[in-house]
Amino acid sequence: MNKNSVLEMRNISKSFPGVRALQNVQFSLCEGEIHALMGENGAGKSTLIKVLTGVYSKDEGDIFIKGIDNAVSIRSPQDAQNLGISTVYQEITLCPNLTVAENMFIGRTKGAGVNWKKMNDEADRILESLDIPAKAKQQLSSCSIAIQQMIAIARAVDMQCKILILDEPTSSLDEQEVEKLFKLMRDLKKKGVGIIFVTHFLDQVYEVCDKITVLRDGQFVGEYEIKDLPRVQLVSKMLGKELDDMSDIRGDYEGPGENVEKIFEATSLQSNAGIKPFDFYIRKGEVNGFTGLLGSGRSECVRAIFGADRVIKGTIKKNGQTVKIGKPIRAMKLGIGYLPEDRKVDGIIGDLSVRENIVLALQVMKGFFRPFSKAQAYKFADEYIKKLEIKTASADTPIKSLSGGNQQKVILARWLLTNPEYLILDEPTRGIDVGTKIEIQKLVLELAKQGKSITFISSETDEMLRTCSRLIVMRDRKVVGELKGDQLNQNTIMSTIAGGDK
Amino acid sequence: MSGSTTKNKSSFIQILQSMVSNQIFIPIAALLLLALFNLIVDPSFYSITLKESNDGFSTLQGNLISILDFGSELAILAIGMTFVTSASGGQDISVGATIAIAGSAILRILCGDNPRPSELQAPIFVAVIVGCIVAMLFGAFNGVLVSFFNIQPMVATLILFTAGRSIASWINNGQLPDVSFEPSFGYWGTYIPGVPIPTPFFIAVVCFIVTGLILKFTTLGLYSQSVGINESSAKLNGLNPKMIKLVTFVILGLCVGICGFIKVSRLSQINYSVIAKDIEMDAILAVALGGNALGGGKFNMTASILGAYVIQFLTTTLYKYGVSADALPAYKAVVVILLVVFSAPTVRDGLSNFWKKNFGKKAVKEVG
Numbered sequence: 001m002n003k004n005s006v007l008e009m010r011n012i013s014k015s016f017p018g019v020r021a022l023q024n025v026q027f028s029l030c031e032g033e034i035h036a037l038m039g040e041n042g043a044g045k046s047t048l049i050k051v052l053t054g055v056y057s058k059d060e061g062d063i064f065i066k067g068i069d070n071a072v073s074i075r076s077p078q079d080a081q082n083l084g085i086s087t088v089y090q091e092i093t094l095c096p097n098l099t100v101a102e103n104m105f106i107g108r109t110k111g112a113g114v115n116w117k118k119m120n121d122e123a124d125r126i127l128e129s130l131d132i133p134a135k136a137k138q139q140l141s142s143c144s145i146a147i148q149q150m151i152a153i154a155r156a157v158d159m160q161c162k163i164l165i166l167d168e169p170t171s172s173l174d175e176q177e178v179e180k181l182f183k184l185m186r187d188l189k190k191k192g193v194g195i196i197f198v199t200h201f202l203d204q205v206y207e208v209c210d211k212i213t214v215l216r217d218g219q220f221v222g223e224y225e226i227k228d229l230p231r232v233q234l235v236s237k238m239l240g241k242e243l244d245d246m247s248d249i250r251g252d253y254e255g256p257g258e259n260v261e262k263i264f265e266a267t268s269l270q271s272n273a274g275i276k277p278f279d280f281y282i283r284k285g286e287v288n289g290f291t292g293l294l295g296s297g298r299s300e301c302v303r304a305i306f307g308a309d310r311v312i313k314g315t316i317k318k319n320g321q322t323v324k325i326g327k328p329i330r331a332m333k334l335g336i337g338y339l340p341e342d343r344k345v346d347g348i349i350g351d352l353s354v355r356e357n358i359v360l361a362l363q364v365m366k367g368f369f370r371p372f373s374k375a376q377a378y379k380f381a382d383e384y385i386k387k388l389e390i391k392t393a394s395a396d397t398p399i400k401s402l403s404g405g406n407q408q409k410v411i412l413a414r415w416l417l418t419n420p421e422y423l424i425l426d427e428p429t430r431g432i433d434v435g436t437k438i439e440i441q442k443l444v445l446e447l448a449k450q451g452k453s454i455t456f457i458s459s460e461t462d463e464m465l466r467t468c469s470r471l472i473v474m475r476d477r478k479v480v481g482e483l484k485g486d487q488l489n490q491n492t493i494m495s496t497i498a499g500g501d502k
Numbered sequence: 503m504s505g506s507t508t509k510n511k512s513s514f515i516q517i518l519q520s521m522v523s524n525q526i527f528i529p530i531a532a533l534l535l536l537a538l539f540n541l542i543v544d545p546s547f548y549s550i551t552l553k554e555s556n557d558g559f560s561t562l563q564g565n566l567i568s569i570l571d572f573g574s575e576l577a578i579l580a581i582g583m584t585f586v587t588s589a590s591g592g593q594d595i596s597v598g599a600t601i602a603i604a605g606s607a608i609l610r611i612l613c614g615d616n617p618r619p620s621e622l623q624a625p626i627f628v629a630v631i632v633g634c635i636v637a638m639l640f641g642a643f644n645g646v647l648v649s650f651f652n653i654q655p656m657v658a659t660l661i662l663f664t665a666g667r668s669i670a671s672w673i674n675n676g677q678l679p680d681v682s683f684e685p686s687f688g689y690w691g692t693y694i695p696g697v698p699i700p701t702p703f704f705i706a707v708v709c710f711i712v713t714g715l716i717l718k719f720t721t722l723g724l725y726s727q728s729v730g731i732n733e734s735s736a737k738l739n740g741l742n743p744k745m746i747k748l749v750t751f752v753i754l755g756l757c758v759g760i761c762g763f764i765k766v767s768r769l770s771q772i773n774y775s776v777i778a779k780d781i782e783m784d785a786i787l788a789v790a791l792g793g794n795a796l797g798g799g800k801f802n803m804t805a806s807i808l809g810a811y812v813i814q815f816l817t818t819t820l821y822k823y824g825v826s827a828d829a830l831p832a833y834k835a836v837v838v839i840l841l842v843v844f845s846a847p848t849v850r851d852g853l854s855n856f857w858k859k860n861f862g863k864k865a866v867k868e869v870g
Contacts, residue, residue, distance in 0.1 A: 308738055329740035338738065346738050349731045351800045356724060363721055364740040371721045414739075 004030040005066060006162050006194040007052075007085075012061035014047055021047040024061075025220045027213055029163060029194040031066075034185060036205045036226075037198045039215035040238055040294050040459065045198055048215065049165055053087050054080040066162065086156030087165040094152055096141035100127070100134050104155045126158050127151075130184060146177030150184055157188060164188065165196045170204060182208050200295040201476055202231055202498065216240050231498035238293070239461065239494070256285045261319070263453050264305070264336070264422050269314030271304035276478040277313055280305065282422060282453045287444060289456045289464045292474030292497055298457050299341045301474070302424045305455075306331045306338040332365050337415035341426040341457070343404070347411045350400035354392050355381035357399045358413045365418060384413035389439075405432035412440070422453040429458055441467050461493055475499050528793040529808040536815050540822075547822060552698065557685075562698045565818050570699070573814030574706035575761050579785040580792070580810040581713050582754030584801050587789050589726035589743075589750040590648050591798025592655025597758055597782035599666020600640050604762030605772050606670040608633035609679040612687070617679040626687055634759030640666075641755020645748035663782075671774040682770040691767030702764050709760065713803060723801075726750055730798030780831070784813050787834065790841055 002008070007029040014022040022044045029035050039045050050056045052063070054074040062071035065083055074080050080087075094103045101123035123136035132150045134143050143151065149169050156164055166185075170178045185195055185208060197209060205212065205226075212229055214221040214237045221237050229237075260283045268277040275297040282288055290298035303309045305316075307325040316323055318334050325331045331338070340346035349357055358381045359372055366372070372380070381395040388409045392402055399410055408428060415423060425444065429437040444454055444467050456467050464471060465488055473481040473496040481496045540547040550564035579597055586594050611632050614623035640662060647658035662669075681687050690701050717723045728736040729743040736743055761781075766772050790796055791812055792805030813834075820833050843849055 306738075327740070327742070328738055329742070332740045340735075340738055345732075346735050349728050349735055351731045352724075352727060356728075360724070360728060361739045363724060368721055368725070369719065371719065371724070 002028065002030070005064075006031050007066070008064040009048070009052065010062045010064070012048065012051060012063075013059045014051055014056060015059055020218055022051070022058075022218045023220075025215065025218070026223070027220075028223070029196060031162075031194055032189050032192045033211060034189055034195045034197055034209045036209040036212045037196055037215070038205065038212055038234065038238060039221075043215040043238070044218040045215055046167070047218070049087070049167060049196070049198065052080065053077055053085060053165065081159060084160055084162040085165065086159055086161035086163070087167065088149065088152045088156055088169055089167050094140055094148060094155075096139075096148075098140060099136065100138050100140055100143070100151055101136035103140050103151060104136075104158065108159070126154055130154050130157070130187065132184070144177065146173045146180055149173065149177075149181060153184060153188075157193065161193065163194050163196065165198070167198045168200070169197075170199060170201060178204065200293060202234065203476065205234075206231070214238055232495050235293070235494050235498045256283045260284050260286075262317075263319060265317040266305060267315050267317075269301075269304050269311065269316065271300060271309035271311050273300040273303060273309040274477060275300045275304065278472075278479040280472065280479075282455060284421075284453055285448050285451045286470065287448045287454045287456055287468050288470040288472065289458070289468040290474055291457075291461065291464055291471050291493060294459060296474040296497075297477035298474050299426050300477070301472075301479075302338065302426055302455060302457065303340075306336060306424060308338065308340075329364065332361065332418065332420075335419075335421035337361070337418055337420035337423045339408075339411055339415055339423070339425045339428055341430075343408055343411065343430075348399045348407050351398055353396045354385070354390070354399050354402070354410055355395040357410050358384055358395075358417060361414045362418045380417055381413075384417060388413055388416075388443075405436040408432055408440075409436070412443075420452070422455075423447065424455045424457075426457045427459065428456070429460070429463060437463070461490060464493075465489070473497060525793040525802045526805045526808065529791050529805050529812050532791060532812050533808070533815065536812065536819060540819060544822075547819070555693075557695065559693070559695045560698055561693045561700075565822060567700065569811060569814045569818050570703050572702075572817075573811040574700075574702040575764055576781070576784055576788055576814055577706050577807045577810035578709050578757050578761050578764075579754075579781065580788040580806045581709060581803065582750075582757035583785045583789050584792070584794060584803055584806040585722070585726055585750040586655065586754050587786075587794060587796060588730045588798055588801040590655050590747045591730055591796075592648070593782075593786045593789075593796065594641075594644060594659045594751070594754055595656055595782045595786075596640075596644060596659040596662035596666055597754070597785055598778040598780060599662050599664075599670070600637055600755070600758045601762040601765055601778035601781065602667050602670035602772070602774055603640060603673065604633040604637040604759045605766035605777060606673040606774065607636040608763055608766055609681065609772055610673050612681050612684075613674075613679040617674065617677040619681075620683070622681065622684055622687075626690075630759075630763050633763055634756055637759030637762060638752050638755035641751045641753075641758065642748065644755075645751030648751065649744040649747035667774050670772075674772075678771060678773070680771045684770075688767055688770050691764045691769070705760065705764060709757070710807060717803065722749070727800055731800070783831075783834075784817075785810070787838065787841075788813050790838075 005028050007027070009025065009027040012022050012025045012027070013020070025044065025048060027037070027048065037045050037048065047056065051058045052074065054076045057075060063074060065072050072083060074083065095106070098106065101120045104123050104126070105119050120136040127134055127136065130150070132147065132154055134147050134151060140148060140151065153164070153166070169181060173181065185197075188195060197205070199205060209226055211223060211225055212234065213223045214234070216238060217240070262281045263284045265281040267279055269280065270277040278301060280301070290301055292298050300309065304311055305325075307327050307330055311325065316325055323334060325334070328338070349360065355377050359377045362380070363372060378395055384390065385392060385395060390409045390413065391406050399407055402410065412428065428440050441463060444456055448454055456464065458464050468488070470482065470484040471488060471493065472479055473483060473493065475497060480499060483492055483496065547565050550562055550566055552560050553563045554560050583593065583597070586592070608629045611624050611629035612622050612626070613619050644655075644659050644662065647653045647661070648655050689695070690705070692700065694701055725736075725741055725746050728739070728741060729746045733743045761778070765778055786796070788810035789806050791809035792802060792807075794801045794806060816834070816837065817830065820830055825833060
């Protein structure tokens with residue numbers, strides 16, 4: 001074990017049924033170091049954290065901690081805490097209706113009695129030493145989210161922690177609050193605490209971290225000093241695309257010209273999901289896409305267009321007419337369809353049959369008092385089962401018993417059945433096999449040729465390049481660029497995602 | 503049960519399996535079990551006699567008739583409860599109390615200020631309509647709490663469960679009106695002269711038909727199931743989950759109103775603290791016995807209605823064997839335990855494994 005390390009994780013592997021979440025992952029943390037753990041969603045960051053904190057048990061590998069000669073076994077969060085590993089999660093896990101001091105000492109007092117005065121004095125002392133602007137007797141809910149976050153950290157630090165894990169602590173903080181948090185992190189660093197920092201925000205990584213470990217698809221990509229890894233390279237490591245991968249794989253469909261009418265146009269649209277206002281348009285027969293890292297706000301943008309989140313600002317024009325979209329039904333009636341990102345949560349109605357899932361959207365548009373006859377519904381279902389080659393025992397099979405790819409096809413059928421002018425596909429190819437992916441891409445281009453407009457979102461840049469003639473690039477919940485024509489290549493996309501020439 | 507087919511499996515077992523996996527199997531099996539029990543222990547349970555009542559008309563009497571009579575009230579409630587369960591994934595426990603409110607409102611309209619009037623102060627149909635509207639308003643109150651304030655249905659309806667009977671009493675200024683002077687009011691809860699079958703059964707049949715028409719000619723079934731299974735997905739398909747939940751509570755309110763009418767008509771008077779006591783538990787039990795998931799989602803209306811009659815069958819059987827009204831809930835609890843245990847996923851998996859194992863062996867023997 002390295003002399004300065006407080007933590008070394010070697011060859012960690014972890015499988016879940018059907019998924020290898022971690023494969024031979026390495027991670028090491030030195031004293032007084034802020035170490036970023038980077039990777040897209042599903043790369044294995046949280047699994048690694050959960051192995052370290054004892055939430056999951058590892059299948060293979062060893063964990064070493066400073067001061068202990070042998071590999072340690074961490075079987076529960078309690079074990080982790082006893083070894084000096086503390087975690088502060090994205091959501092505050094304290095009790096808002098207790099006081100600050102109570103929150104800091106909850107579950108840590110010995111015996112049944114509590115010495116309130118001593119506890120409050122102790123809490124004030126810690127808060128002061130960490131420069132946290134809160135009082136021991138204050139109720140926690142009266143503090144801002146950032147302060148609450150800091151109190152959670154103070155609690156962790158006071159438990160003699162050597163290793164502090166911060167899992168997306170900044171996602172609900174504004175810039176000033178983030179600054180305060182960073183100051184606290186730097187103070188702790190000086191005191192020799194090793195900090196693991198998990199975040200989606202690239203700017204923050206470069207501001208505060210010393211080292212970066214990148215994971216991708218459950219595998220260890222590498223450990224880098226921050227100065228040796230420029231942003232563009234970080235992004236390419238996370239996405240797993242080499243920068244010199246220049247292959248142009250766009251389809252033969254060139255998209256509409258500049259003079260084709262805009263079928264949908266939004267100006268400074270903003271929803272309550274935390275995205276910055278953005279402008280957007282799509283022409284008839286165009287395929288465009290939102291790109292950016294997961295969590296950059298691309299799904300939130302299309303949700304705002306469809307009225308799935310509450311729109312708080314902006315104007316929308318459909319076919320040149322100003323309209324208001326307050327609810328999904330309104331968007332649907334205007335000829336917009338939306339295939340959501342999370343198939344399980346937002347897409348399928350699990351217990352209902354394939355047939356009911358296919359006709360649902362069209363039925364809702366048709367109205368409450370005009371249900372489709374069973375025969376008509378079967379006709380629709382059978383038509384699309386055949387057209388999209390959905391593999392199902394029958395139209396009556398519950399959709400939840402289908403495979404992921406076939407479920408996705410059913411949802412796609414649902415929206416195609418409504419015959420939308422403008423179709424939004426958010427990650428239509430996630431978690432489905434390669435063959436189906438290509439079928440869906442072909443279908444998208446086919447629809448565009450028929451004059452439909454499509455917004456296509458995918459985590460795989462290849463797919464976007466293959467289908468889209470224009471890309472809107474997002475970073476940190478903001479639209480930061482638009483790429484078309486010659487700019488549509490991996491290099492430009494990645495450098496735009498990474499931002500600037502840093 | 504999985505749809506895996508083994509070549510060795512005979513078609514009889516397949517038919518049996520598909521029957522067992524059908525939802526309506528549960529209430530039918532329970533019904534058969536009860537029927538068989540009564541047949542063996544005392545066949546006289548099934549005797550039906552034609553008796554002449556005081557006013558010279560003949561009516562049918564017997565255990566089966568009383569099941570048909572009181573089961574109908576329950577079946578009407580089960581309709582509404584099934585919708586509520588499907589859409590909101592919870593149950594309304596204020597049904598009994600709201601029946602008291604509806605009944606009290608009906609009597610108030612009929613009697614006016616004087617609890618012992620000499621003639622009706624309003625036509626019966628007006629009173630019934632008012633009673634139904636009042637019940638629907640209280641249903642809407644529950645619905646708003648559940649859908650717009652996101653309160654758990656059981657907790658939200660606890661309010662009316664607690665306060666309902668006081669409200670009912672308050673409607674008539676705490677007095678106990680009596681309309682027994684007007685025989686035509688009593689027809690609805692007992693017998694129409696010349697018709698030997700109790701009237702509540704006919705009211706229930708009308709409700710079944712209307713429900714059937716609603717399910718056929720509107721999309722309520724699809725919508726409430728969608729909302730109950732996956733609210734967020736339903737929303738993205740253009741549905742308004744809040745509205746749909748509210749509508750189901752209003753429908754239950756209507757069912758409660760009708761049931762309240764039958765209840766006050768039976769006696770032509772009201773006892774605020776006793777009327778329809780604990781009936782919500784029977785209604786919920788009917789939904790559960792119909793094999794519907796109490797967590798919401800898919801439902802089978804026929805099974806619920808059948809479930810209601812099965813519950814009444816059980817109640818009547820228990821009365822027949824001298825179980826006192828106080829002890830009744832304990833026996834029903836046994837049924838609930840059995841239902842819950844057998845519908846638990848772990849037990850079901852265990853049973854289906856057991857089933858497969860045994861039939862697997864048998865099949866091999868047959869081949870050998």
